[in-house]
Amino acid sequence: MTRDELKQILPHREPMLLIDEAELREENLAVGSYTVKGDEWFLRGHFPGMPIVPGVIQCEMMAQTCCVLLADKVKGSIPLFGGLDKVRFKNQVRPGDTLVLECSLTRSRPPFYFARGKGTVNGKLAVSAELSFALMPKNKG
Secondary structure (H helix, E strand, O other): OHHHHOOOOOOOOOHHHHHHHHEEEEEEEEEEEEEOOOHHHHOOOOOOOOOOOOOHHHHHHHHHHHHHHHHHHHOOOEEOOOOOOOEEEOOOOOOOOEEEEEEEEEEEEOEEEEEEEEEEOOOOOEEEEEEEEEEOOOOOO
């Protein structure tokens, strides 16, 4: 899926749409990616002269990739984080890097969903986490 196709599923918009493309590789494996350009808003102060993608942004990228697994359910909903567990940051993600994200669901109790994800740069682990989120109805108005 391209960014335009992702907008058909995700309620996120720029500057918070944080994946460039994503696809469902298997029934329970979504793979997304984001190439860090260097001019992103989240790099401006993190850190001057040594920009590094903040860990919380990497976790949001994973969460957005997870939404591809539930595309039909996410449409018309707002996906909200419920929690992050066992989060680990192993390597920095810097301008010019492409972060490849892999996510799979581990269980569900609608409207709550639980997933495991990881992000790699050039095959090296950058981030891993267990995520939980809820799909809540959009409030009109």
